[in-house]
Amino acid sequence: MRAAFDHQEVELLAIGAGPANLALAVAIEELAPAELAGSTLVIEQHENVVWQRGMMLPWTQSQVSFLKDLVTLRNPRSEFSFVNYLHTVGRLNDFVNMASFLPFRLEISDYLQWVANSLTKVRVEYGRCCDRIEPLRSTGGEVTGWLVHLANGSTIGTTNLVIGIGREARIPEVFRDLPRERLVHSTEYSWRTADLDPDSPHRIVVVGAAQSAAEMLWETHQRLPKAQCAMV
Numbered sequence: 001m002r003a004a005f006d007h008q009e010v011e012l013l014a015i016g017a018g019p020a021n022l023a024l025a026v027a028i029e030e031l032a033p034a035e036l037a038g039s040t041l042v043i044e045q046h047e048n049v050v051w052q053r054g055m056m057l058p059w060t061q062s063q064v065s066f067l068k069d070l071v072t073l074r075n076p077r078s079e080f081s082f083v084n085y086l087h088t089v090g091r092l093n094d095f096v097n098m099a100s101f102l103p104f105r106l107e108i109s110d111y112l113q114w115v116a117n118s119l120t121k122v123r124v125e126y127g128r129c130c131d132r133i134e135p136l137r138s139t140g141g142e143v144t145g146w147l148v149h150l151a152n153g154s155t156i157g158t159t160n161l162v163i164g165i166g167r168e169a170r171i172p173e174v175f176r177d178l179p180r181e182r183l184v185h186s187t188e189y190s191w192r193t194a195d196l197d198p199d200s201p202h203r204i205v206v207v208g209a210a211q212s213a214a215e216m217l218w219e220t221h222q223r224l225p226k227a228q229c230a231m232v
Helices: 019-031 033-039 082-089 094-097 106-118 186-192 212-221
Strands: 007-015 038-043 123-126 128-136 143-150 157-162 203-206 228-231
Touching: 007 033, 007 123, 007 143, 019 033, 019 038, 019 106, 033 038, 038 157, 082 203, 094 186, 186 212, 203 212, 212 228
Parallel strands: 007 038, 007 157, 038 123, 203 228
Antiparallel strands: 128 143, 143 157
8 A cells, every 4th residue: 555645646546446446447457558557546445355345144146147247248258257267266167066147245256356456557556545536627617637535645636537436324314313233234234243142132123125135134033043033
């Protein structure tokens, strides 16, 4: 990581090292002129790339085919494909023998980190948390670029800015008066529930009925056998 309070200039800055920005980084590395790829930076506030960080349960699988990776539908011959990742890490035979098009979430997360590590022109910097973004204007008032202020006091100037910060916890108004220790959003589920006593008779309600809600209900039911679990 760079030292605090530094400044750098890039042509394209992407905030967040999730699937969208990593797919963009791969496309720039494969298609753009070398000078643009070399002047492209992806910053990530965490120290690594993790897909759906709060829901990293070992048995959960993706809902979409592995062929919908970062690159295959655009470039089936790309070295950044999920299949090449499996081959590189020695898991291709094991995955084929699963007889499933749906990878485990842990495997997709590891694939994303592998892609970030495999980039040779586009840079990825970790521990770089964006604090605020300031537009840069010409004397006529036209926006000509952006100055990104990081939490550690550093700044990044860029002509082009892409924001892919992922999901943020949105708590519905009706729940906002509840004590925070009793309210857990799916984006923080893994670590917020890790210390719950499995021998206590908890009463737990999961609000929602999509994949994440079903996974949280099942995980809670399995890990906390004395709890009363319900889905609303």
